[in-house]
Amino acid sequence: MNSIIEINNLKKIYSNGNHALNGININIEKGKFFGLLGPNGAGKTTTIGILTGLVNLTSGKIKVNGLDIIKDYKKTRKMIGLSPQEINLDVFFTIRELLIFQGGYYGLSIKESKKRVDKILFDLGLEEKAYSKARELSGGMKRRVQIAKALIHDPEIIILDEPTAGVDIELRHLLWDSLREMNEKHDKTLLLTTHYIEEAENLCDEVAIIDDGKIIAQGSPKDLIANDGESLINITVDNWDSSLLPNFTSNFQDNIVTIKSKNSDKDTPYIINKITDANISINKLDIRKANLEDVFIKLTGKKLTDD
Amino acid sequence: MINKSFYTLVYREVWRFLVLYKQTIMPGIITAALYMVIFGEALGSRIKLENNIDYIIFIIPGLTMMSVIGQSFANSSSSIMQAKYLKFIDDYLIAPVSGFELSMSFIIGAILRGVINGILIILTCALFTSFTIEHYFLSLFFLIVVSCAFGAIGVIVGIVSKTWDSVGVWGTFVFMPLSMLGGVFWSIDMLPESWAYIALMNPLYWMINGLRYSMLGISEISITFSIIISLLFAIIFTILASIMFSKGYKIKS
Structure with a gap:
């Protein structure tokens, strides 16, 4: 099995004593569209927080492409693009500027970054908003910019934390099409957290169901439904x-x-x-x-x- | 250490305060000009100093240092607070950069803002009076090192503060009094002996004295010790700020 993400016995206890993760194990194969499905507070965001470096783990190990996310964090973080659940756009700069900076954070030169930004703005239908600031955008546009931030350095792994939370059905379907294209045409590995059943069933090759910090089932949606539905x-x-x-x-x-x-x-x-x-x-x-x-x-x- | 990620972080920090120059550059110059008019021109003629230097010239290094301290602290602390408040600090925390690089990007932004402010204030003061700078490189050294120290303190305060109020408290209740009591407007000879002793306990006094020596060639205390104190402050707080970013203290769960 060609695992791109290996999570082994991952535990997280927050300072308030909350046991967010109780020893989860997940293997995600390269090129898969993987869904982490669970209710609010199940441990989805904590898992991807640890994977991306936003949350310190309590114990366990995570490897990305065989590299430890703590020891080799500079290499592993370059392989990952994150679109967080909450909109977190820098309001001081235009969309184009903030995406150019975002590319720079991942090692792109300003020139390379500008090229990538223009393409991504076009692909996501944001070119007319290139010189707008975040506060001038609608909720749906902001969500697209969030996704653009995750894609700017062309990462192998794209992590999307509830990417369609709060967006209308039309945009949701547009985003689904874009995500499918990234997975199928561009061979990206996608890790999606969601509490929308339809989203997981429509998009994911494989799903892990998480509840109370434990993985309670894992497999293709079809197999899971066949076994327990x-x-x-x-x-x-x-x-x-x-x-x-x-x-x-x-x-x-x-x-x-x-x-x-x-x-x-x-x-x-x-x-x-x-x-x-x-x-x-x-x-x-x-x-x-x-x-x-x-x-x-x-x-x-x-x-x-x-x- | 110099890589494209780090360069971009620094570039963003510098670009941010340059775009906001009306809030980041202009106020310091206007305040210094007002101090020059009120304390220098209006009151200064009545104050006689032992070393026969004009009072208006005597206060220039202090005014410069007061602004440098305030501006460098404000740059890093407000930048981190804004990033925390709007949550785009996550973009920095997930980027492939070390805690040291992250803290240094904020500190370098603060140094540049401090130094630019300092130089512009010195140029503004030159409009009111004529003076020559005795030691250019030493003056630049003090501007850089003190900006670094207070930029690093700004990083630490930005990380630990939960509200804008708590950041403001530092400026109002700590740095402003320490600056005022640090010899901006007075020479140690003017103070009673007990107050002179207390002034020596104030690190800002040593920093202001250092810049005054480098600019005017007069020193009330050891210039070597001024250099050591300024360097120590810069090094200790830079290390502390880097450790906090590396550990994710108060910014990672």
């Missing part, structure tokens, strides 16, 4: 025979039979055949597919999001 097949019928589907858990109420299925794509045709063979007429069919939220509820007994 259950789809609900709701069929409206005139009458019901409870002995018809002995291998399924079902419930009949108000003329609707609700059947739990681990694989709705495979089970639905079988169930329909069984019902029609029993001369029960089907008035309506509705399938609610299992998602990562169901996996999270099953594993922790609580909901992932409040919204």
Whole structure:
């Protein structure tokens, strides 16, 4: 396995005694789109804070491309671009100037940095705002500048902490397209933290579910759902025979039979055949597919999001 | 140590105060000019010094040093406070630079602001009176070393302060009184013996005396000791500021 990020037994106890991370282990392969999924306060931001140098670890080890993030911090930090959750733009300079400085912090010359900035401003649709200051931008524009800051030095690894928090649906989908392009066309490894199920399912090749500072499941969204998720097949019928589907858990109420299925794509045709063979007429069919939220509820007994 | 990352950090720090020159350069010059008019021209003619030097000329090094201290401290402390307040300090903390490089970028910004202010004040004062600088390089040395010391103190205060108020407290309640009691407007000969002894305990007195010697060629105390005290302050606080950045004291979780 060609791991680009290796997190081993990482622990973080804050000075107030809060155990934010309780020995997590994560391996992220080069070129993957990896999601760290969990509710607020689960330890996502602490994990990437340690990875990027914003938070001091209590114990454990993190390697980036085989290099220790503490001993070889100058090398590892150049490989990482971070788009933090909170907007943190320098208000003294124009967007173009602050991006040029950002490139400089990562070792680009002013000339190289200017070239990169002009390209990124164009790619992210920010060229008209190049000479505006941060306070003149809308929330969505600021979010794009945050992402531009992470990309300016062309890092191998791009870390995005809740990149679409608080942005409208249109921009969210635009950002998703940009992120997919970075991963697929430019071969970047992306680490995304999110509490949006849809985001993780749509973008990530692999997801780690984190809760209370522990990784409780890791795998592709498809596998996680297949292992721990259950789809609900709701069929409206005139009458019901409870002995018809002995291998399924079902419930009949108000003329609707609700059947739990681990694989709705495979089970639905079988169930329909069984019902029609029993001369029960089907008035309506509705399938609610299992998602990562169901996996999270099953594993922790609580909901992932409040919204 | 000189690499592109460090160079950019310094460039940003210098560019920041140059862009804001109305807040960072002009006030120091105007204040010094006012002091020259009020204390030098209006009151100075009534004050006689033992070494027969004009009072208006006597206060120029003190006024310069007072501004250099205030400006260099303000530069680094306010820059860090703004970065903390707007959270873009994270951009520095995740950059591939050491704590020493980070602290030095703020300190170099503070040195340049202090030295530019100092030189402009000396030039402004030259409009009011005529004097010649005795030791140019020693004058520059004191401007640089004292700016470095107070730039480093500004870094430390910027790191530990939670509010703008706590930064302001240092200027109002510590540096201004120490400057005023450090011989900006008086010679030690003018003081009663007990106060003269207390003045010697004030490090700013040694720094002001050092610049006064380098500019006017007069010294009330040992110039060597002035150089040593100024250097020690600069070195100790620069090391302390670098350690704080390296450890992430109060700025990393």
